[in-house]
Amino acid sequence: MSSNENPIQIGVCGWGDHDLYPPGTQAKEKLAIYAGHFPVVEVDSTFYAIAPVERMERWVDDTPESFRFVVKAYRELTGHGRLEKAPVRPWQELVENMLASLAPMRRADKLEAVLFQFPPWYDCSQKHVKYIRRVREAFRDVPVAVEFRNQSWFRPEFRDKTLQFLEQEKCIHVICDEPQAGEGSVPLVLATTHPAQALVRFHGRNVAGWNNTGQPNWRDVRYAYRYSEAELEEWVSHVRQLEQQVRRVTLLFNNNSQGDAVDSAKMMMRLLDIEFEGLAPRQLDIF
Template sequence: MLPYYLGCPSWSENAWRGSLYPADAQSSQLLGLYTQMFNAVEGNTTFYARPSAETVQRWADVMPAHFRFTAKFNRDISHADDLRERLSAAEEFLQLLAPLGERVAPLWLQLPRQFGPARLAELAAFIAEVQRPLAVEVRHPAFFAGEEDERQLNRLLLDSGVERICLDSRPLFSCISQDPAVLNAQSKKPRVKVRPSAFTQFPQVRFIGRPEPAENEAYMTQWLGKVAGWIEEGRTPYVFLHTPDNVLAAQLARRFHERLMELLPGLVALPELPKVEPVPQMSLL
Protein backbone atom coordinates (compact mmCIF):
# COMPACT_ATOMS: atom_id res chain seq x y z
CA MET A 1 0.00 0.00 0.00
CA LEU A 2 1.41 3.36 -1.05
CA PRO A 3 0.99 6.56 1.00
CA TYR A 4 -0.31 8.33 -2.11
CA TYR A 5 -2.28 7.61 -5.27
CA LEU A 6 -0.45 7.37 -8.59
CA GLY A 7 -1.79 6.82 -12.05
CA CYS A 8 -2.38 7.80 -15.66
CA PRO A 9 -5.23 9.31 -17.69
CA SER A 10 -6.60 5.89 -18.64
CA TRP A 11 -5.83 2.18 -18.57
CA SER A 12 -6.80 1.21 -22.13
CA GLU A 13 -3.84 2.47 -24.15
CA ASN A 14 -3.15 0.00 -26.94
CA ALA A 15 0.37 1.40 -27.30
CA TRP A 16 1.25 -0.04 -23.88
CA ARG A 17 1.03 -3.59 -25.19
CA GLY A 18 4.49 -5.04 -25.29
CA SER A 19 5.81 -2.66 -22.62
CA LEU A 20 3.47 -2.04 -19.70
CA TYR A 21 1.21 -4.90 -20.76
CA PRO A 22 2.12 -8.22 -22.37
CA ALA A 23 1.88 -8.02 -26.14
CA ASP A 24 -0.90 -10.61 -26.21
CA ALA A 25 -3.03 -9.05 -23.45
CA GLN A 26 -6.74 -9.01 -24.24
CA SER A 27 -8.73 -5.77 -24.01
CA SER A 28 -10.80 -7.27 -21.20
CA GLN A 29 -7.61 -7.84 -19.18
CA LEU A 30 -6.20 -4.30 -19.34
CA LEU A 31 -8.00 -2.83 -16.32
CA GLY A 32 -6.97 -5.75 -14.12
CA LEU A 33 -3.37 -5.47 -15.30
CA TYR A 34 -3.37 -1.71 -14.72
CA THR A 35 -4.62 -2.07 -11.14
CA GLN A 36 -1.70 -4.38 -10.37
CA MET A 37 0.75 -1.56 -11.11
CA PHE A 38 -1.05 1.67 -10.21
CA ASN A 39 -3.60 2.45 -7.53
CA ALA A 40 -5.53 5.25 -9.28
CA VAL A 41 -6.70 6.41 -12.69
CA GLU A 42 -8.25 9.59 -14.03
CA GLY A 43 -11.88 9.11 -14.94
CA ASN A 44 -11.69 10.78 -18.34
CA THR A 45 -13.97 8.19 -19.89
CA THR A 46 -16.98 9.38 -17.88
CA PHE A 47 -16.44 12.98 -19.05
CA TYR A 48 -17.05 12.12 -22.69
CA ALA A 49 -19.78 9.49 -22.30
CA ARG A 50 -21.74 7.78 -19.56
CA PRO A 51 -20.79 4.12 -19.23
CA SER A 52 -23.54 1.53 -19.22
CA ALA A 53 -24.60 -0.02 -15.93
CA GLU A 54 -23.06 -3.29 -17.13
CA THR A 55 -19.72 -1.58 -17.77
CA VAL A 56 -19.70 0.00 -14.31
CA GLN A 57 -20.40 -3.38 -12.76
CA ARG A 58 -17.50 -4.92 -14.70
CA TRP A 59 -15.24 -2.16 -13.36
CA ALA A 60 -16.50 -2.84 -9.85
CA ASP A 61 -15.73 -6.54 -10.23
CA VAL A 62 -12.12 -5.81 -11.26
CA MET A 63 -11.05 -2.74 -9.28
CA PRO A 64 -9.62 -3.67 -5.84
CA ALA A 65 -10.99 -1.92 -2.77
CA HIS A 66 -7.93 0.30 -2.35
CA PHE A 67 -8.08 1.55 -5.95
CA ARG A 68 -9.31 5.08 -6.75
CA PHE A 69 -11.17 6.15 -9.88
CA THR A 70 -11.45 9.95 -10.01
CA ALA A 71 -14.56 9.97 -12.17
CA LYS A 72 -15.23 13.23 -13.98
CA PHE A 73 -18.76 14.51 -14.15
CA ASN A 74 -20.01 14.15 -17.68
CA ARG A 75 -19.50 17.26 -19.80
CA ASP A 76 -23.25 17.74 -20.21
CA ILE A 77 -23.18 18.51 -16.47
CA SER A 78 -19.89 20.39 -16.04
CA HIS A 79 -20.22 22.38 -19.27
CA ALA A 80 -23.90 23.28 -18.93
CA ASP A 81 -25.25 26.82 -18.98
CA ASP A 82 -26.10 26.64 -15.27
CA LEU A 83 -24.79 23.97 -12.88
CA ARG A 84 -27.88 24.35 -10.69
CA GLU A 85 -30.04 23.11 -13.54
CA ARG A 86 -27.97 19.93 -13.83
CA LEU A 87 -28.27 18.73 -10.24
CA SER A 88 -30.76 15.99 -11.15
CA ALA A 89 -28.42 14.79 -13.89
CA ALA A 90 -25.55 14.84 -11.39
CA GLU A 91 -27.54 12.66 -8.99
CA GLU A 92 -28.32 10.20 -11.78
CA PHE A 93 -24.62 10.12 -12.62
CA LEU A 94 -23.76 9.31 -8.99
CA GLN A 95 -26.34 6.55 -8.90
CA LEU A 96 -24.85 5.05 -12.06
CA LEU A 97 -21.42 4.88 -10.39
CA ALA A 98 -22.78 3.60 -7.07
CA PRO A 99 -21.45 0.02 -7.56
CA LEU A 100 -17.90 1.43 -7.31
CA GLY A 101 -18.56 2.73 -3.79
CA GLU A 102 -15.64 4.52 -2.17
CA ARG A 103 -13.40 3.77 -5.12
CA VAL A 104 -14.93 6.85 -6.76
CA ALA A 105 -13.14 9.44 -4.64
CA PRO A 106 -12.90 12.24 -5.21
CA LEU A 107 -15.27 13.09 -8.02
CA TRP A 108 -13.83 15.61 -10.44
CA LEU A 109 -15.68 18.64 -11.76
CA GLN A 110 -13.68 20.00 -14.70
CA LEU A 111 -15.08 23.43 -15.56
CA PRO A 112 -14.67 25.12 -18.96
CA ARG A 113 -12.66 28.27 -19.61
CA GLN A 114 -15.81 30.38 -19.85
CA PHE A 115 -16.85 29.43 -16.29
CA GLY A 116 -15.74 32.63 -14.55
CA PRO A 117 -16.18 34.54 -11.27
CA ALA A 118 -19.75 35.58 -12.07
CA ARG A 119 -20.79 31.92 -11.82
CA LEU A 120 -19.36 31.12 -8.38
CA ALA A 121 -22.87 31.04 -6.90
CA GLU A 122 -23.65 28.12 -9.24
CA LEU A 123 -20.57 26.29 -8.06
CA ALA A 124 -21.45 26.91 -4.41
CA ALA A 125 -24.94 25.49 -4.92
CA PHE A 126 -23.61 22.47 -6.79
CA ILE A 127 -21.05 21.68 -4.07
CA ALA A 128 -23.71 21.99 -1.37
CA GLU A 129 -25.99 19.50 -3.11
CA VAL A 130 -23.42 16.90 -4.17
CA GLN A 131 -22.18 16.18 -0.63
CA ARG A 132 -19.43 13.85 -1.86
CA PRO A 133 -15.62 14.14 -1.87
CA LEU A 134 -15.03 16.57 -4.71
CA ALA A 135 -12.16 18.22 -6.59
CA VAL A 136 -12.62 21.12 -9.00
CA GLU A 137 -10.49 22.17 -11.96
CA VAL A 138 -10.94 25.75 -13.19
CA ARG A 139 -9.58 27.31 -16.37
CA HIS A 140 -10.84 30.91 -16.42
CA PRO A 141 -7.91 33.38 -16.39
CA ALA A 142 -9.40 35.35 -13.47
CA PHE A 143 -8.90 32.34 -11.20
CA PHE A 144 -5.14 32.49 -11.82
CA ALA A 145 -4.64 36.24 -11.49
CA GLY A 146 -3.89 36.28 -7.74
CA GLU A 147 -6.62 38.84 -7.12
CA GLU A 148 -10.02 38.94 -5.43
CA ASP A 149 -11.74 36.61 -7.91
CA GLU A 150 -9.19 33.91 -7.22
CA ARG A 151 -9.38 34.52 -3.48
CA GLN A 152 -13.17 34.11 -3.57
CA LEU A 153 -12.83 30.81 -5.40
CA ASN A 154 -10.24 29.56 -2.93
CA ARG A 155 -12.36 30.59 0.06
CA LEU A 156 -15.36 28.76 -1.37
CA LEU A 157 -13.37 25.57 -1.91
CA LEU A 158 -11.61 25.75 1.45
CA ASP A 159 -14.81 26.41 3.38
CA SER A 160 -16.56 23.58 1.52
CA GLY A 161 -13.80 21.00 1.96
CA VAL A 162 -13.30 20.78 -1.81
CA GLU A 163 -9.89 20.34 -3.43
CA ARG A 164 -8.57 22.58 -6.20
CA ILE A 165 -6.91 20.43 -8.85
CA CYS A 166 -3.29 21.43 -9.54
CA LEU A 167 -2.69 21.39 -13.29
CA ASP A 168 0.88 21.74 -14.55
CA SER A 169 0.98 22.09 -18.33
CA ARG A 170 4.32 23.94 -18.41
CA PRO A 171 6.28 20.97 -19.80
CA LEU A 172 3.81 20.57 -22.67
CA PHE A 173 3.94 24.24 -23.64
CA SER A 174 7.72 24.38 -23.35
CA CYS A 175 7.85 21.92 -26.25
CA ILE A 176 8.45 23.28 -29.77
CA SER A 177 7.43 20.49 -32.10
CA GLN A 178 5.58 19.69 -35.30
CA ASP A 179 4.53 16.33 -33.91
CA PRO A 180 0.74 16.10 -34.49
CA ALA A 181 0.24 14.63 -31.01
CA VAL A 182 2.03 17.58 -29.40
CA LEU A 183 0.17 20.14 -31.50
CA ASN A 184 -3.15 18.48 -30.72
CA ALA A 185 -2.42 18.45 -26.99
CA GLN A 186 -1.31 22.08 -27.04
CA SER A 187 -4.54 23.06 -28.79
CA LYS A 188 -6.69 21.34 -26.14
CA LYS A 189 -4.90 21.58 -22.81
CA PRO A 190 -5.20 24.82 -20.83
CA ARG A 191 -2.15 27.02 -20.47
CA VAL A 192 -2.58 28.35 -16.95
CA LYS A 193 -0.36 29.27 -14.03
CA VAL A 194 0.56 26.51 -11.62
CA ARG A 195 -1.31 26.54 -8.32
CA PRO A 196 0.24 23.85 -6.05
CA SER A 197 -2.56 24.00 -3.50
CA ALA A 198 -3.56 21.54 -0.80
CA PHE A 199 -7.01 22.55 0.44
CA THR A 200 -7.84 19.10 1.86
CA GLN A 201 -6.09 15.91 2.94
CA PHE A 202 -6.11 14.82 -0.71
CA PRO A 203 -4.24 17.25 -3.02
CA GLN A 204 -4.72 16.51 -6.72
CA VAL A 205 -1.94 16.92 -9.31
CA ARG A 206 -2.18 16.62 -13.10
CA PHE A 207 1.24 16.77 -14.77
CA ILE A 208 1.24 17.15 -18.55
CA GLY A 209 4.72 16.08 -19.62
CA ARG A 210 6.72 16.37 -22.81
CA PRO A 211 7.18 13.44 -25.20
CA GLU A 212 10.94 13.30 -24.45
CA PRO A 213 11.25 11.69 -20.99
CA ALA A 214 14.49 13.46 -20.01
CA GLU A 215 12.95 16.89 -20.68
CA ASN A 216 10.44 16.37 -17.86
CA GLU A 217 12.97 15.85 -15.09
CA ALA A 218 13.39 19.50 -14.03
CA TYR A 219 9.63 20.10 -13.86
CA MET A 220 9.08 16.80 -12.09
CA THR A 221 11.69 17.66 -9.45
CA GLN A 222 9.53 20.53 -8.23
CA TRP A 223 6.54 18.24 -7.76
CA LEU A 224 8.56 15.50 -6.10
CA GLY A 225 9.49 17.83 -3.26
CA LYS A 226 5.92 19.07 -2.94
CA VAL A 227 4.38 15.59 -2.96
CA ALA A 228 6.96 14.25 -0.49
CA GLY A 229 6.18 17.18 1.80
CA TRP A 230 2.45 16.53 1.63
CA ILE A 231 2.99 12.88 2.50
CA GLU A 232 5.17 13.82 5.45
CA GLU A 233 2.40 16.16 6.64
CA GLY A 234 0.03 13.20 6.70
CA ARG A 235 -1.82 14.06 3.49
CA THR A 236 -2.60 11.55 0.73
CA PRO A 237 -1.86 13.19 -2.63
CA TYR A 238 -3.12 12.01 -6.00
CA VAL A 239 -0.65 12.33 -8.88
CA PHE A 240 -1.56 11.69 -12.51
CA LEU A 241 1.05 11.79 -15.28
CA HIS A 242 0.27 12.60 -18.92
CA THR A 243 2.25 12.89 -22.15
CA PRO A 244 0.85 14.40 -25.38
CA ASP A 245 -0.40 11.10 -26.80
CA ASN A 246 -0.02 9.23 -23.48
CA VAL A 247 2.13 6.54 -25.08
CA LEU A 248 4.79 7.25 -22.43
CA ALA A 249 2.43 8.24 -19.60
CA ALA A 250 2.88 4.99 -17.68
CA GLN A 251 6.65 5.18 -18.11
CA LEU A 252 6.58 8.75 -16.76
CA ALA A 253 4.46 7.67 -13.78
CA ARG A 254 6.85 4.88 -12.91
CA ARG A 255 9.76 7.31 -13.20
CA PHE A 256 8.00 9.71 -10.83
CA HIS A 257 7.71 6.95 -8.24
CA GLU A 258 11.33 5.88 -8.63
CA ARG A 259 12.46 9.41 -7.90
CA LEU A 260 10.03 9.79 -5.00
CA MET A 261 11.60 6.71 -3.41
CA GLU A 262 14.86 8.68 -3.22
CA LEU A 263 13.15 11.35 -1.09
CA LEU A 264 11.11 9.00 1.07
CA PRO A 265 13.25 6.13 2.39
CA GLY A 266 11.13 3.07 2.97
CA LEU A 267 8.71 3.81 0.15
CA VAL A 268 8.10 0.51 -1.59
CA ALA A 269 8.80 0.01 -5.29
CA LEU A 270 5.98 -0.41 -7.76
CA PRO A 271 5.26 -4.00 -8.75
CA GLU A 272 7.06 -5.51 -11.69
CA LEU A 273 5.13 -5.77 -14.92
CA PRO A 274 2.57 -8.57 -14.55
CA LYS A 275 2.48 -11.65 -16.69
CA VAL A 276 -0.54 -12.87 -18.60
CA GLU A 277 -0.95 -16.38 -19.85
CA PRO A 278 -1.73 -16.49 -23.58
CA VAL A 279 -5.34 -17.25 -24.38
CA PRO A 280 -5.53 -20.78 -25.89
CA GLN A 281 -6.51 -20.83 -29.54
CA MET A 282 -9.43 -23.03 -30.47
CA SER A 283 -8.55 -25.88 -32.77
CA LEU A 284 -10.15 -25.93 -36.20
CA LEU A 285 -9.89 -29.72 -36.38
Protein backbone atom coordinates in the same frame (compact mmCIF):
# COMPACT_ATOMS: atom_id res chain seq x y z
CA MET B 1 -5.84 4.44 6.72
CA SER B 2 -5.36 0.70 6.42
CA SER B 3 -1.97 -0.88 5.89
CA ASN B 4 -2.55 -1.53 2.19
CA GLU B 5 -3.51 2.06 1.34
CA ASN B 6 -0.89 4.38 -0.08
CA PRO B 7 -0.41 7.90 1.33
CA ILE B 8 1.01 8.89 -2.06
CA GLN B 9 -0.74 7.48 -5.13
CA ILE B 10 0.54 7.74 -8.70
CA GLY B 11 -1.35 6.78 -11.84
CA VAL B 12 -2.33 7.90 -15.31
CA CYS B 13 -5.43 9.16 -17.08
CA GLY B 14 -7.27 6.28 -18.70
CA TRP B 15 -5.90 2.74 -18.94
CA GLY B 16 -6.64 1.64 -22.49
CA ASP B 17 -3.87 3.12 -24.61
CA HIS B 18 -0.70 2.66 -22.58
CA ASP B 19 2.36 0.53 -23.26
CA LEU B 20 1.66 -1.91 -20.42
CA TYR B 21 -0.06 -4.83 -22.10
CA PRO B 22 1.10 -7.93 -23.96
CA PRO B 23 0.18 -8.03 -27.65
CA GLY B 24 -3.37 -9.23 -28.16
CA THR B 25 -4.64 -8.18 -24.73
CA GLN B 26 -8.38 -7.60 -24.93
CA ALA B 27 -9.80 -4.27 -23.77
CA LYS B 28 -11.75 -5.91 -20.93
CA GLU B 29 -8.51 -7.42 -19.54
CA LYS B 30 -6.49 -4.21 -19.41
CA LEU B 31 -7.71 -2.67 -16.16
CA ALA B 32 -6.73 -5.74 -14.13
CA ILE B 33 -3.24 -5.61 -15.65
CA TYR B 34 -3.00 -1.85 -15.10
CA ALA B 35 -3.85 -2.38 -11.42
CA GLY B 36 -0.65 -4.43 -11.09
CA HIS B 37 1.37 -1.30 -11.88
CA PHE B 38 -0.51 1.59 -10.26
CA PRO B 39 -2.93 2.01 -7.33
CA VAL B 40 -5.12 4.70 -8.91
CA VAL B 41 -6.50 5.69 -12.31
CA GLU B 42 -8.49 8.54 -13.78
CA VAL B 43 -11.64 7.44 -15.62
CA ASP B 44 -11.92 9.88 -18.50
CA SER B 45 -14.58 8.12 -20.60
CA THR B 46 -17.24 9.35 -18.15
CA PHE B 47 -16.66 12.88 -19.45
CA TYR B 48 -18.24 11.82 -22.77
CA ALA B 49 -20.98 9.54 -21.42
CA ILE B 50 -22.14 8.59 -17.94
CA ALA B 51 -21.06 4.99 -17.42
CA PRO B 52 -23.72 2.32 -16.86
CA VAL B 53 -23.80 0.90 -13.34
CA GLU B 54 -22.89 -2.55 -14.66
CA ARG B 55 -19.68 -1.23 -16.17
CA MET B 56 -18.69 0.52 -12.95
CA GLU B 57 -19.38 -2.70 -11.02
CA ARG B 58 -17.11 -4.61 -13.40
CA TRP B 59 -14.30 -2.10 -12.90
CA VAL B 60 -14.68 -2.41 -9.15
CA ASP B 61 -14.48 -6.20 -9.42
CA ASP B 62 -11.43 -6.05 -11.69
CA THR B 63 -9.28 -4.14 -9.17
CA PRO B 64 -7.78 -4.88 -5.73
CA GLU B 65 -9.40 -3.72 -2.49
CA SER B 66 -7.16 -0.68 -2.08
CA PHE B 67 -7.43 0.51 -5.72
CA ARG B 68 -8.92 3.98 -6.26
CA PHE B 69 -10.70 5.77 -9.12
CA VAL B 70 -10.84 9.47 -9.94
CA VAL B 71 -13.93 9.81 -12.14
CA LYS B 72 -14.37 12.74 -14.52
CA ALA B 73 -17.77 14.37 -14.31
CA TYR B 74 -19.94 14.23 -17.41
CA ARG B 75 -19.38 17.19 -19.74
CA GLU B 76 -22.88 18.68 -19.42
CA LEU B 77 -22.23 19.06 -15.68
CA THR B 78 -19.04 21.07 -16.26
CA GLY B 79 -20.19 23.66 -18.78
CA HIS B 80 -18.82 21.90 -21.87
CA GLY B 81 -22.27 21.43 -23.36
CA ARG B 82 -24.02 18.49 -24.94
CA LEU B 83 -22.46 16.31 -27.59
CA GLU B 84 -24.25 16.16 -30.93
CA LYS B 85 -26.92 13.42 -30.90
CA ALA B 86 -26.72 13.06 -27.11
CA PRO B 87 -30.18 12.93 -25.51
CA VAL B 88 -31.58 16.13 -24.03
CA ARG B 89 -31.96 15.60 -20.29
CA PRO B 90 -32.78 17.95 -17.40
CA TRP B 91 -29.88 18.92 -15.15
CA GLN B 92 -31.29 17.09 -12.16
CA GLU B 93 -31.61 13.91 -14.20
CA LEU B 94 -27.95 14.17 -15.18
CA VAL B 95 -27.02 14.51 -11.51
CA GLU B 96 -29.12 11.50 -10.53
CA ASN B 97 -27.67 9.41 -13.36
CA MET B 98 -24.13 10.37 -12.40
CA LEU B 99 -24.74 9.54 -8.73
CA ALA B 100 -26.27 6.19 -9.66
CA SER B 101 -23.24 5.45 -11.82
CA LEU B 102 -20.86 6.23 -8.96
CA ALA B 103 -22.70 4.04 -6.45
CA PRO B 104 -20.68 0.82 -6.99
CA MET B 105 -17.38 2.64 -6.41
CA ARG B 106 -18.75 4.40 -3.36
CA ARG B 107 -20.00 1.14 -1.86
CA ALA B 108 -16.61 -0.47 -2.38
CA ASP B 109 -14.79 2.61 -0.99
CA LYS B 110 -12.90 2.94 -4.28
CA LEU B 111 -14.05 6.42 -5.31
CA GLU B 112 -11.21 8.83 -4.64
CA ALA B 113 -12.91 11.87 -6.17
CA VAL B 114 -15.22 13.12 -8.88
CA LEU B 115 -13.26 15.52 -11.06
CA PHE B 116 -15.14 18.58 -12.26
CA GLN B 117 -12.85 20.05 -14.91
CA PHE B 118 -14.27 23.36 -16.05
CA PRO B 119 -13.54 24.67 -19.57
CA PRO B 120 -11.09 27.43 -20.52
CA TRP B 121 -13.89 29.99 -20.92
CA TYR B 122 -15.20 29.33 -17.40
CA ASP B 123 -13.93 32.50 -15.77
CA CYS B 124 -14.02 33.74 -12.20
CA SER B 125 -17.47 35.29 -12.07
CA GLN B 126 -20.43 35.36 -9.73
CA LYS B 127 -22.55 33.05 -11.89
CA HIS B 128 -19.79 30.45 -12.05
CA VAL B 129 -19.17 30.58 -8.31
CA LYS B 130 -22.90 30.11 -7.81
CA TYR B 131 -22.91 27.12 -10.17
CA ILE B 132 -20.04 25.41 -8.34
CA ARG B 133 -22.01 25.81 -5.11
CA ARG B 134 -24.96 24.17 -6.86
CA VAL B 135 -22.75 21.27 -7.95
CA ARG B 136 -21.37 20.86 -4.44
CA GLU B 137 -24.84 20.69 -2.98
CA ALA B 138 -25.98 18.16 -5.58
CA PHE B 139 -22.93 15.98 -4.90
CA ARG B 140 -22.74 16.74 -1.19
CA ASP B 141 -21.92 13.14 -0.16
CA VAL B 142 -19.21 12.69 -2.79
CA PRO B 143 -15.59 13.94 -2.77
CA VAL B 144 -15.58 16.73 -5.37
CA ALA B 145 -12.37 17.94 -7.02
CA VAL B 146 -12.41 21.20 -9.00
CA GLU B 147 -10.00 21.97 -11.84
CA PHE B 148 -9.98 25.40 -13.42
CA ARG B 149 -8.73 26.12 -16.91
CA ASN B 150 -9.14 29.88 -16.83
CA GLN B 151 -6.38 32.06 -15.44
CA SER B 152 -8.76 34.57 -13.86
CA TRP B 153 -9.36 32.34 -10.81
CA PHE B 154 -5.74 32.77 -9.78
CA ARG B 155 -5.08 36.39 -10.60
CA PRO B 156 -3.57 38.17 -7.57
CA GLU B 157 -6.89 39.77 -6.61
CA PHE B 158 -8.79 36.44 -6.72
CA ARG B 159 -6.24 33.74 -5.82
CA ASP B 160 -6.79 33.66 -2.06
CA LYS B 161 -10.55 34.08 -2.43
CA THR B 162 -10.68 31.17 -4.87
CA LEU B 163 -8.83 28.89 -2.46
CA GLN B 164 -10.96 30.03 0.48
CA PHE B 165 -14.10 29.38 -1.54
CA LEU B 166 -13.00 25.83 -2.39
CA GLU B 167 -12.08 25.20 1.23
CA GLN B 168 -15.42 26.50 2.50
CA GLU B 169 -17.27 24.28 0.01
CA LYS B 170 -15.11 21.29 1.01
CA CYS B 171 -13.85 20.90 -2.55
CA ILE B 172 -10.46 19.49 -3.49
CA HIS B 173 -8.36 22.03 -5.40
CA VAL B 174 -6.79 20.32 -8.42
CA ILE B 175 -3.17 21.42 -8.73
CA CYS B 176 -2.04 21.54 -12.36
CA ASP B 177 1.32 21.21 -14.04
CA GLU B 178 0.56 22.61 -17.48
CA PRO B 179 1.90 25.06 -20.08
CA GLN B 180 1.69 28.72 -19.24
CA ALA B 181 -0.16 29.64 -22.41
CA GLY B 182 -2.37 32.60 -21.66
CA GLU B 183 -5.92 32.93 -20.39
CA GLY B 184 -6.85 29.29 -21.01
CA SER B 185 -4.23 27.90 -18.66
CA VAL B 186 -3.60 28.19 -14.92
CA PRO B 187 -0.37 28.69 -12.99
CA LEU B 188 1.04 26.19 -10.56
CA VAL B 189 -0.77 26.91 -7.29
CA LEU B 190 0.66 24.56 -4.70
CA ALA B 191 -2.19 24.85 -2.22
CA THR B 192 -4.57 22.34 -0.63
CA THR B 193 -8.19 23.02 0.30
CA HIS B 194 -9.29 19.70 1.81
CA PRO B 195 -7.62 17.72 4.62
CA ALA B 196 -8.26 14.35 2.97
CA GLN B 197 -6.77 14.85 -0.44
CA ALA B 198 -4.37 16.69 -2.70
CA LEU B 199 -4.86 15.97 -6.40
CA VAL B 200 -2.21 16.91 -8.98
CA ARG B 201 -2.70 16.48 -12.71
CA PHE B 202 0.30 16.60 -15.05
CA HIS B 203 -0.74 17.80 -18.50
CA GLY B 204 2.74 18.33 -19.94
CA ARG B 205 4.30 21.65 -20.90
CA ASN B 206 3.62 21.87 -24.62
CA VAL B 207 3.09 25.63 -24.88
CA ALA B 208 2.87 25.64 -28.69
CA GLY B 209 0.19 22.95 -28.78
CA TRP B 210 -1.94 24.04 -25.82
CA ASN B 211 -4.09 26.62 -27.57
CA ASN B 212 -3.83 25.32 -31.12
CA THR B 213 -7.54 24.49 -31.26
CA GLY B 214 -7.87 25.22 -34.98
CA GLN B 215 -6.18 21.97 -35.98
CA PRO B 216 -8.21 18.74 -36.30
CA ASN B 217 -5.71 16.84 -34.10
CA TRP B 218 -5.26 19.60 -31.50
CA ARG B 219 -6.28 17.36 -28.59
CA ASP B 220 -3.47 14.96 -29.47
CA VAL B 221 -0.97 17.78 -29.91
CA ARG B 222 -1.97 19.49 -26.65
CA TYR B 223 -0.87 16.58 -24.45
CA ALA B 224 2.19 15.56 -26.46
CA TYR B 225 4.99 16.07 -23.98
CA ARG B 226 7.72 14.00 -22.36
CA TYR B 227 8.79 15.22 -18.93
CA SER B 228 12.51 15.23 -18.29
CA GLU B 229 13.89 13.81 -15.07
CA ALA B 230 14.92 17.31 -14.02
CA GLU B 231 11.36 18.58 -14.47
CA LEU B 232 9.91 15.80 -12.33
CA GLU B 233 12.70 16.15 -9.79
CA GLU B 234 11.29 19.64 -9.10
CA TRP B 235 8.14 17.91 -7.90
CA VAL B 236 9.77 15.80 -5.19
CA SER B 237 9.88 18.70 -2.72
CA HIS B 238 6.38 19.79 -3.79
CA VAL B 239 4.96 16.34 -3.06
CA ARG B 240 6.71 16.20 0.30
CA GLN B 241 5.20 19.57 1.14
CA LEU B 242 1.71 18.43 0.16
CA GLU B 243 2.17 15.19 2.09
CA GLN B 244 2.43 17.21 5.31
CA GLN B 245 -0.93 18.90 4.69
CA VAL B 246 -3.30 16.07 3.68
CA ARG B 247 -3.94 12.39 4.31
CA ARG B 248 -3.26 11.35 0.74
CA VAL B 249 -1.59 12.87 -2.33
CA THR B 250 -2.69 11.64 -5.76
CA LEU B 251 -0.58 12.33 -8.85
CA LEU B 252 -2.13 11.68 -12.27
CA PHE B 253 -0.26 11.93 -15.56
CA ASN B 254 -2.23 13.09 -18.60
CA ASN B 255 0.69 13.57 -21.03
CA ASN B 256 -0.24 10.57 -23.12
CA SER B 257 -0.73 11.81 -26.68
CA GLN B 258 2.51 10.06 -27.63
CA GLY B 259 2.49 7.40 -24.92
CA ASP B 260 4.60 9.23 -22.34
CA ALA B 261 2.30 9.13 -19.30
CA VAL B 262 3.29 5.68 -17.98
CA ASP B 263 7.00 6.44 -18.29
CA SER B 264 6.52 9.76 -16.48
CA ALA B 265 4.50 8.09 -13.72
CA LYS B 266 7.12 5.39 -13.21
CA MET B 267 9.90 7.96 -13.19
CA MET B 268 7.99 9.85 -10.50
CA MET B 269 7.72 6.65 -8.47
CA ARG B 270 11.47 6.18 -8.70
CA LEU B 271 12.25 9.78 -7.75
CA LEU B 272 9.96 9.53 -4.71
CA ASP B 273 11.34 6.07 -3.87
CA ILE B 274 7.85 4.56 -3.71
CA GLU B 275 6.79 0.93 -3.83
CA PHE B 276 3.02 0.60 -3.72
CA GLU B 277 1.17 -1.76 -1.40
CA GLY B 278 -1.92 -3.71 -2.41
CA LEU B 279 -1.39 -3.87 -6.18
CA ALA B 280 -2.89 -6.65 -8.26
CA PRO B 281 -0.58 -9.64 -8.80
CA ARG B 282 1.51 -9.25 -11.93
CA GLN B 283 1.15 -11.81 -14.70
CA LEU B 284 4.48 -13.63 -14.96
CA ASP B 285 5.99 -14.68 -18.25
CA ILE B 286 7.18 -18.31 -18.44
CA PHE B 287 10.17 -17.40 -20.59
